[in-house]
Every structure is written in structure tokens, then in C-alpha cells.
Amino acid sequence: MDFAFDARTQELRAKLLTFMEQYVYPAETTAHEQRLLLKSPWDTPAVVEELKAEARSQGLWNLFLPDAEHGAGLTNLQYAPLAEITGRSPHLAPTALNCAAPDTGNMEVLAQFGSDEQKKRWLEPLLAGEIRSAFAMTEPEVASSDATNIETRIAREGDEYVVTGRKWYISGAMNPDCRIFIVMGKTDPDNEDVRRQQSMVLVPRDTPGVEIRRAMQVYGYEDHSHGGHAEVVFHGARVPAENLVGEEGGGFAIAQARLGPGRIHHCMRLIGMAERAIELMCRRAVARTAFGRPIAQQGVVQEWIADARVAVEQLRLLVLKTAWLMDTVGNRGAHTEIQAIKIATPRTVLDIIDRAVQTHGAGGVSQDFPLAELWAAARTLRIADGPDEVHQRSLARRELKKYL
Numbered sequence: 001m002d003f004a005f006d007a008r009t010q011e012l013r014a015k016l017l018t019f020m021e022q023y024v025y026p027a028e029t030t031a032h033e034q035r036l037l038l039k040s041p042w043d044t045p046a047v048v049e050e051l052k053a054e055a056r057s058q059g060l061w062n063l064f065l066p067d068a069e070h071g072a073g074l075t076n077l078q079y080a081p082l083a084e085i086t087g088r089s090p091h092l093a094p095t096a097l098n099c100a101a102p103d104t105g106n107m108e109v110l111a112q113f114g115s116d117e118q119k120k121r122w123l124e125p126l127l128a129g130e131i132r133s134a135f136a137m138t139e140p141e142v143a144s145s146d147a148t149n150i151e152t153r154i155a156r157e158g159d160e161y162v163v164t165g166r167k168w169y170i171s172g173a174m175n176p177d178c179r180i181f182i183v184m185g186k187t188d189p190d191n192e193d194v195r196r197q198q199s200m201v202l203v204p205r206d207t208p209g210v211e212i213r214r215a216m217q218v219y220g221y222e223d224h225s226h227g228g229h230a231e232v233v234f235h236g237a238r239v240p241a242e243n244l245v246g247e248e249g250g251g252f253a254i255a256q257a258r259l260g261p262g263r264i265h266h267c268m269r270l271i272g273m274a275e276r277a278i279e280l281m282c283r284r285a286v287a288r289t290a291f292g293r294p295i296a297q298q299g300v301v302q303e304w305i306a307d308a309r310v311a312v313e314q315l316r317l318l319v320l321k322t323a324w325l326m327d328t329v330g331n332r333g334a335h336t337e338i339q340a341i342k343i344a345t346p347r348t349v350l351d352i353i354d355r356a357v358q359t360h361g362a363g364g365v366s367q368d369f370p371l372a373e374l375w376a377a378a379r380t381l382r383i384a385d386g387p388d389e390v391h392q393r394s395l396a397r398r399e400l401k402k403y404l
Ligand SMILES: Cc1cc2nc3c(=O)[nH]c(=O)nc-3n(C[C@H](O)[C@H](O)[C@H](O)COP(=O)(O)OP(=O)(O)OC[C@H]3O[C@@H](n4cnc5c(N)ncnc54)[C@H](O)[C@@H]3O)c2cc1C
Pocket: 102, 134, 135, 136, 137, 138, 139, 142, 143, 144, 145, 146, 168, 169, 170, 171, 172, 218, 229, 380, 383, 384, 385, 386, 387, 388, 389, 390, 393
């Protein structure tokens, strides 16, 4: 295993680090201020479009997509250090580079399973950053970490599919630029094979019968920068049969394929979030004095900083090993490692951000530092894309199999 940056990665890293300093960090405050003046809080602030244009002109665009025909053609190992850098400003930088979830996973699905017509109509504008998209799987009425529970009905009627069901926490769907939903539902609920009951269809936002009911909050945040997380109801929304993605009964397998890269991308960005938290923690600790000495001289704070550094270095190595495995033996071969990082990274990074919050006192929970928002974002990643316990169960089973 060799994790040294190759020439292409080094060049892109250098460019991206400069882009973050020159454009992204200054835009954090601007985006916040502009949003307060928008007609709808779900619209995209002008500064985000400016960032996108600048990133694209610098070649910092679609870096996530390993497919060289549509994306930058980077391996996971090349992309990992770049995604980490964008994680330092997780609400702006990934969007600026057209590398934000859920669009990334949706573009991967369309690139891999979409028909030529679907690619032309939806993938091309997504790759160009002209529209956004959502992935609608989770339902409030059923335990959705088990995808076989999904109840939304996708019924074939003549040359159409009729979609009926209720979804929630559909990321990005509040943003009016989100024009297309990939919806998971059941086309064959009676199939004996519970993993062949599901299909995915493309439902344009403006289809009659699609109701964007409300924005779901995250610890009281609306999560505007992410495009919100919507409750969406499909009241018998009709789409042409050619909107099926892949084949009927193939929805479960597509969902599995979508999640592998999505999970490692989250972990890469989480490491960047941890690095930002450590930097803020250190800056604050050296700048404030309590009881006659800088907070940085308190043994307990030094212990937090040291433990955070050790933990981040461990996590990064595991994420790089996982990226390397995905590149060399494929996503299936890296299954255990993908689960391991999805278990270890959010909870460890959450702990690091929490120490950084503590080091800041009241400022840590305020809107004047990004820490509270980072904490809320990291906390959701112990649930989204598979709760910790689901990964632990599956990883443990694979481990135990060796001894049965
Ligand atoms: C901010 C955010 C954004 C999201 N974005 C999207 C999106 O864009 N699209 C989308 O479709 N969904 C999205 N989700 C939903 C997310 O994927 C689901 O919340 C997740 O899959 C869990 O499903 P659930 O909420 O129904 O929890 P449930 O399935 O009800 O599980 C609840 C809890 O039960 C426990 N549990 C479940 N299974 C097991 C097990 N096998 N062993 C032990 N314990 C278990 C776990 O502790 C789990 O957290 C998002 C969620 C959040 C918070």
C-alpha cells in the first residue's frame, strides 16, 4: 500500500487549498448574509454560483466521479485527500466543486444505470451544475434502515408508472433547483425474493401529484446550505415507463451500489471537519486566558488536542486503506473496510468536534463559529447512509462466519 500523493493529486491539492483560502472561507459569511435577503431561504445565494463558476474554470469540478467519460477520472485514493479538504467547509465547498451529496450518488446511479435518454436529460445538466437532485428512499412510517420495508408503491399502468407514498429527510429537495427525484418503491410487493420487490423511477419535481410538504430540521437547523431535508408526498404521481432506472426489481441492488462510494465520501469529508475543529480548538486555546494562564496550558485541554490528533491520523489511514481497496479489488472486496470507516469516523469526529465546542465555551454553541453546525452535521452521519448499529451487525456477522 502506498498512500503518497501522486503528481495529479498534488497539483489538485495545491489548487484546492488556494481555492479554499481565496474563495470558500471568505464566502462562508457572505453566503449566510445573502441567505437572509433571499425571497425564499431555499434559493441558492449568488455567492454559491460564483464559487461554482470559479471552481469549474480552475478544473476543480466533478472530482468525485471515477468515470473519466463524465467526471475527473480520479481513483478513490486520489479523490480522498481532496474530499477531505472540502470537508473543512462542508456546507459550501462540496457544492462549489459539484461534489455534494446527494447529487454525487445520483450522478453515479445515472452514469451507471441510466438509459441514453436519461443521461441526456438529467445527467448532463447535473454534471454541468445547472440543476440539483434528490434521492427519495426513507419513509416516516417504516424502519427504513431495512430497505425491504419501503412501502411506496410504484404501479405500472399502461405505459406509465404511478407513484404513491410518503418520504422524509429527502436531502436537497427544498431547493427549487432540485429538479429530479430518484424514487425507490415497490413494483412487485408480492415477490418471494424481498430484494427483488423494489425499483427506482425518475420523478421530475414538477410532476402533478408531487407535494413538497415541509422542511425537516436537524437539531433545530433548517440546513439551508444543503438544500434542506424535505418531507415529500407522492399522490399517485404519473411518469412515463421509460423513467424506470435499470430494470424492474433492480432497485435494491442499485441502492446498495449507490451507497458504497457515498459512505467513503462522507468519511473523507468528516476527516476535514475534524481537522477544522482541531484548528479552531488550538487557536482558541492559545488565545484565551482563564485563571491566570492560557487555556492551552491546561493539561486536560492538551489531552483533548493530543487525542484528537491521534484519532484523526488513525481514521485517515483507515479511510485511505479503504479507498485503495476500492480501487484495487472493487467496492465489494472493500465491504468490511467501508463499514468499519462508516462506524468509526462519524462517532470519533463527533467527539473531536464536541471537545472543540467545549474549548470555545458559549462561543462553541453559537452561530459565530462553525462548530455547532459541524457537530449537527456529523451527528446525522451516525444515522444517514445506514445507522452505526446496522453496519456493526453486518460486520460482526462477517467476522463470526470465519468461526462457524
Ligand atoms: C440529515 C439527514 C439526511 C438524510 N438524507 C436522506 C436522503 O437524502 N434520502 C433518503 O432516502 N434518506 C435520507 N435520510 C434518512 C436516513 O438514511 C435514515 O434515517 C436511515 O437509513 C435510518 O432509517 P430510519 O430513520 O427509518 O431509522 P430506523 O430504521 O427506524 O432505525 C432506528 C434505529 O434502530 C436501530 N437499528 C436499526 N436496525 C438495526 C439493526 N439491524 N441492529 C441494531 N440496531 C438497529 C438503530 O439504532 C437505528 O438508528 C437522511 C437522514 C438524515 C438525518
